[in-house]
Amino acid sequence: MIGSFLTRGLTMVFGYAYPAYECYKTVEINKPEIEQLRFWCQYWILVAVLTVCERIGDAFISWVPMYSEAKLAFFIYLWYPKTRGTSYVYDSFFRPYVAMHENEIDRNLLELRTRAGDMLVLSWQKAASYGQTRIFDILQYVASQSTSMPHHAQARGAKARRTSGVPNSQSSSKAQAAQPETEEPSSPKSSTSSSQHQKEVAEEVGPSKLPSHVAKPDIPPVSSNSQKADTASENTSQLAETEVEESNAK
Numbered sequence: 001m002i003g004s005f006l007t008r009g010l011t012m013v014f015g016y017a018y019p020a021y022e023c024y025k026t027v028e029i030n031k032p033e034i035e036q037l038r039f040w041c042q043y044w045i046l047v048a049v050l051t052v053c054e055r056i057g058d059a060f061i062s063w064v065p066m067y068s069e070a071k072l073a074f075f076i077y078l079w080y081p082k083t084r085g086t087s088y089v090y091d092s093f094f095r096p097y098v099a100m101h102e103n104e105i106d107r108n109l110l111e112l113r114t115r116a117g118d119m120l121v122l123s124w125q126k127a128a129s130y131g132q133t134r135i136f137d138i139l140q141y142v143a144s145q146s147t148s149m150p151h152h153a154q155a156r157g158a159k160a161r162r163t164s165g166v167p168n169s170q171s172s173s174k175a176q177a178a179q180p181e182t183e184e185p186s187s188p189k190s191s192t193s194s195s196q197h198q199k200e201v202a203e204e205v206g207p208s209k210l211p212s213h214v215a216k217p218d219i220p221p222v223s224s225n226s227q228k229a230d231t232a233s234e235n236t237s238q239l240a241e242t243e244v245e246e247s248n249a250k
Helices: 002-027 034-061 067-079 085-100 102-182 188-205 224-249
Strands: none
Touching (some): 002 034, 002 067, 067 085, 085 102
16 A cells, blocks of 8 residues: 555656656757757657556556556656657657558547537537526416416405404304393293282172183083083982982872
8 A cells, every 4th residue: 555655656756747847947948959859749748648548557457566666667767868768669659650540540530529519519509498498487487476476365365354254144143043042931930920810800800890801711621421420410319309209298
């Protein structure tokens, strides 16, 4: 862990920081040498290629022992004044390969550029149409809310009026229902006392002098059985009297 961290730090120093400083001194000279500028341009081209390749190759060959140390040694080999491996690697491997596929690379770059432009225009159109639809939906929602507010207010007012009118009607119906209940019925004592008073008045005054509005006391009707019993008793008494008279006459 410590070894890999130290190796990465040394690679950043000797592979990027120190070559960048040397390139700066070469550029800032009053009369820079063309060969020196050419050398540093070749170096940075190779470093760029290695940086792109290592992003893909590290996932497959980073497990190889001494991989980080080998990469550090290769960076130093490229710029070290005694080796100056940049010129050898560039002239022997990189330039022949690029020169062989230069036309194909240019055509692919042009196609990629046109496709990127088309994709950018298409994505911009989609984003603009989506933004327009969203803005239209928002405006429509706001308009619908603004129009529905008065209807909601009217409905609430009508509901409030209904709720306020219901207790009044209920209270009035309850009062009407309670009125018959408040009238107390005449007690049986008062009715009996009035009937007794009427009987006393009738006995004192007589039946002829009673006013028309005074009701006569009700006389219970005699049943037919009692009438028959009375007639039978009268007949028997008459027979008994006739027998007694006959016996006295003899």
